[in-house]
Amino acid sequence: MAFGALFTAMLKEEWRMHSTMFGDRGFFLFPVVLTVFAALASLAVPVFLAVMPPGSVSAAAHIFYLIAGVSVGSFGLLGREVMNRRFGQASLLAYSSRSLPISERTIIGVFILKDCLYYFVFWVVPAVVGVVIGSLFVAEIPFSAAPILLVSLGLSFFLGIAGAFFLSTVYAWSPRALAAILGFLVIAGALFAVSDIPLTGAFLPLAFYAAPALLPAVLSLLLIFLLAGFSIVFVNIDFPESSRRYAAHLPALARTFAMTSAPYFVAKDFIDLRRSDGGMGKIVFSFLFPVGIIWLLLTILQYFIPGLPPGIIFAILLGIFTSTFYNWLTEYDLFTSYAFLPVTVAQVIRAKIESYLILNLIPVLFLLVAIPFFGDALLLIPALAAFAGLSLYAVGVTVYLCGLTPNVMLYDARTFLLYLAAIAPFVLVLIFLSIPSPWYAAAGILLVPAGLVLIQKGGDRHTSFDERSF
Amino acid sequence: MDANISEYVIEARNLRKEYGEVIAVAGIDFTIRKGELYGLLGPNGSGKTTIIRLLTGQVQPTAGSVRVMGIDAAADPVEARTGIGIIPEQETPPSFLTGEEYLRFVGDIRHVEDIEAQCDWWFSYLDFDDARTRLCKDLSRGTRQKLMFAQAFLHRPPLALIDEPLINLDPVMQRKVKDFLMDYVTAGNTIFLSTHILAIAEEICTGIAILNRGELLFTGSPAELRERHEDLEGFFLNLIGGHGE
Ligand SMILES: Nc1ncnc2c1ncn2[C@@H]1O[C@H](COP(=O)(O)OP(=O)(O)OP(=O)(O)O)[C@@H](O)[C@H]1O
Numbered sequence: 251m252a253f254g255a256l257f258t259a260m261l262k263e264e265w266r267m268h269s270t271m272f273g274d275r276g277f278f279l280f281p282v283v284l285t286v287f288a289a290l291a292s293l294a295v296p297v298f299l300a301v302m303p304p305g306s307v308s309a310a311a312h313i314f315y316l317i318a319g320v321s322v323g324s325f326g327l328l329g330r331e332v333m334n335r336r337f338g339q340a341s342l343l344a345y346s347s348r349s350l351p352i353s354e355r356t357i358i359g360v361f362i363l364k365d366c367l368y369y370f371v372f373w374v375v376p377a378v379v380g381v382v383i384g385s386l387f388v389a390e391i392p393f394s395a396a397p398i399l400l401v402s403l404g405l406s407f408f409l410g411i412a413g414a415f416f417l418s419t420v421y422a423w424s425p426r427a428l429a430a431i432l433g434f435l436v437i438a439g440a441l442f443a444v445s446d447i448p449l450t451g452a453f454l455p456l457a458f459y460a461a462p463a464l465l466p467a468v469l470s471l472l473l474i475f476l477l478a479g480f481s482i483v484f485v486n487i488d489f490p491e492s493s494r495r496y497a498a499h500l501p502a503l504a505r506t507f508a509m510t511s512a513p514y515f516v517a518k519d520f521i522d523l524r525r526s527d528g529g530m531g532k533i534v535f536s537f538l539f540p541v542g543i544i545w546l547l548l549t550i551l552q553y554f555i556p557g558l559p560p561g562i563i564f565a566i567l568l569g570i571f572t573s574t575f576y577n578w579l580t581e582y583d584l585f586t587s588y589a590f591l592p593v594t595v596a597q598v599i600r601a602k603i604e605s606y607l608i609l610n611l612i613p614v615l616f617l618l619v620a621i622p623f624f625g626d627a628l629l630l631i632p633a634l635a636a637f638a639g640l641s642l643y644a645v646g647v648t649v650y651l652c653g654l655t656p657n658v659m660l661y662d663a664r665t666f667l668l669y670l671a672a673i674a675p676f677v678l679v680l681i682f683l684s685i686p687s688p689w690y691a692a693a694g695i696l697l698v699p700a701g702l703v704l705i706q707k708g709g710d711r712h713t714s715f716d717e718r719s720f
Numbered sequence: 721m722d723a724n725i726s727e728y729v730i731e732a733r734n735l736r737k738e739y740g741e742v743i744a745v746a747g748i749d750f751t752i753r754k755g756e757l758y759g760l761l762g763p764n765g766s767g768k769t770t771i772i773r774l775l776t777g778q779v780q781p782t783a784g785s786v787r788v789m790g791i792d793a794a795a796d797p798v799e800a801r802t803g804i805g806i807i808p809e810q811e812t813p814p815s816f817l818t819g820e821e822y823l824r825f826v827g828d829i830r831h832v833e834d835i836e837a838q839c840d841w842w843f844s845y846l847d848f849d850d851a852r853t854r855l856c857k858d859l860s861r862g863t864r865q866k867l868m869f870a871q872a873f874l875h876r877p878p879l880a881l882i883d884e885p886l887i888n889l890d891p892v893m894q895r896k897v898k899d900f901l902m903d904y905v906t907a908g909n910t911i912f913l914s915t916h917i918l919a920i921a922e923e924i925c926t927g928i929a930i931l932n933r934g935e936l937l938f939t940g941s942p943a944e945l946r947e948r949h950e951d952l953e954g955f956f957l958n959l960i961g962g963h964g965e
């Protein structure tokens with residue numbers, strides 16, 4: 251009974267959430283922008299086709315939608331926490347099994363279906379409309395490409411969503427199993443990269459686009475149903491209840507972090523990350539998406555600017571994305587919880603930065619694997635230098651501008667522009683430096699002291715402000 | 721050093737705080753001696769919380785000065801907060817720590833030597849052992865208030881400033897907390913508390929101040945009022961009513 255009603259209610263909820271966040275105008279602007287962008291990209295297709303190997307434009311588009319699907323899926327799950335703080339827990343239908351007689355399985359099933367339909371209409375359809383417009387002017391795009399794209403992009407997108415739900419379900423049961431699956435995917439990806447199987451041979455929705463036939467479409471659907479079905483059947487109903495009890499883990503964890511300036515604060519940061527929805531997994535998840543985008547950008551850019559050293563560019567951009575870890579670290583407390591204790595904003599910021607440095611081990615490990623993969627393993631040295639410089643500098647700019655509330659950047663256009671203005675020049679300079687020789691990017695290490703100074707100054711600056719209460 | 725030693729644990733001189741147009745505290749003078757249990761009374765928005773935040777260096781005064789235990793709270797807020805205990809108006813222990821972890825956390829910041837014994841004592845004294853292993857975000861309001869209460873006294877501060885300590889507590893707990901506060905000042909410490917509950921002030925306070933629109937209308941003691949055959953509630957309503965518009 252509840253199925254249809256729940257489905258429409260969830261659609262409305264998603265709608266309400268987006269129009270609240272972006273305002274009605276921003277909300278309707280998005281599909282329009284997407285259409286325009288897709289139309290312009292279609293007009294550029296002849297240029298792409300001239301410099302890139304055949305099939306790479308469509309491959310990029312499909313991979314983009316796969317990644318977009320993963321991000322929508324993981325946002326639906328991991329972003330619940332952020333949404334909770336803004337809209338209040340009880341208001342979210344995803345939690346209604348607590349208060350209504352609806353099973354968690356029904357909810358997750360409807361949730362996946364809702365995500366697929368909602369974003370298909372707002373993300374996939376506008377892009378295809380853009381391609382249709384483009385096809386009017388560009389001979390290389392036959393009009394018949396549109397209906398095929400609608401199916402193949404849709405399938406890529408759904409595959410991403412189902413994949414995200416699948417991985418998070420696995421994670422809920424066993425983080426180790428997730429690690430194993432991710433490890434398997436990485437190895438399989440590496441083997442695939444060195445083999446000469448074309449992407450159309452492995453990526454079913456793309457196979458359908460390349461040669462429309464029943465088989466790849468049915469196989470894609472089957473895979474999607476399999477992944478989504480697994481998430482629905484094995485949904486982890488044991489979500490943390492308020493009755494859940496925890497041993498006092500803090501003192502022991504603080505001893506582990508004894509080398510930091512404030513072990514109890516650092517230990518608290520990691521406890522917050524672990525005990526909040528999604529656990530440590532959300533850090534890895536939120537990280538995979540930008541990394542995927544960077545990789546995609548690089549593969550395309552390489553064709554246009556042949557001199558670019560991909561590993562170095564990867565490291566530079568990775569440094570910027572890593573600085574968003576700081577947003578996670580400040581997500582779970584406000585300074586008002588410390589204001590009555592003998593600590594300053596500067597001390598709290600310093601501890602958060604130490605937690606941040608520890609979290610930087612994740613991208614560093616990533617680079618250790620990725621750089622040799624791009625070719626010359628020795629380039630690890632300039633890559634790590636550029637990464638370290640940008641990671642610290644970008645987080646320094648964040649701290650300087652926003653103190654302990656970096657999320658204001660998402661709402662305050664002025665702050666965001668200042669952030670971009672402070673970071674973009676250095677990114678561009680390092681990229682240009684790396685064209686004559688990738689080793690020049692090692693100059694990025696000079697940004698480390700700049701970052702440290704900014705962190706120091708930011709701490710003082712935000713300490714002397716009267717504490718506003720939020 | 722000697723010049724700093726004063727007979728007062730709290731000294732406010734011409735203390736003033738403006739928030740933009742709003743004058744929260746209108747330039748007031750008051751002093752509090754060691755060993756007092758001092759109650760700050762006043763209607764909603766009269767400036768009680770602002771005064772406590774000024775005394776603990778959480779906001780900077782617009783004008784005037786404030787010394788707490790001889791320390792200038794505006795110039796050296798961290799130093800001022802080190803020696804005292806504070807219960808803020810809004811109790812917000814961090815969400816994802818358990819009750820015990822929270823006390824351990826504060827114990828670390830305040831360098832409490834016997835923190836484990838202190839934890840045991842507080843969880844049993846305020847009868848909320850259940851909160852030890854549960855996350856703060858899942859605790860009831862009253863339980864969170866107990867936690868904030870314990871947090872303020874872990875290091876046995878000679879002075880504690882408390883904003884509305886009893887509001888969510890049941891009658892049994894109110895009795896315990898009142899007894900605790902009275903014993904605490906008898907032992908030679910000082911308490912400064914703000915409250916709306918006049919009966920509590922009348923029962924336990926040795927001195928009171930009545931505040932309205934950021935101005936002090938009365939300072940004295942419940943005993944003084946009793947001598948004048950006035951009960952605190954009638955006196956308060958009269959005083960505030962007379963100044964309303
Ligand atoms: N951060 C702030 N920004 C602007 N105005 C403020 C701020 N804090 C307090 N005020 C104003 O200062 C005045 C005094 O507020 P305060 O919180 O000190 O009152 P209070 O006596 O504690 O009230 P209550 O009994 O309701 O707790 C009020 O008019 C309030 O609106």
Ligand SMILES: [Mg+2]
Pocket residue numbers: 768769770809883
């Ligand atoms: Mg108040």
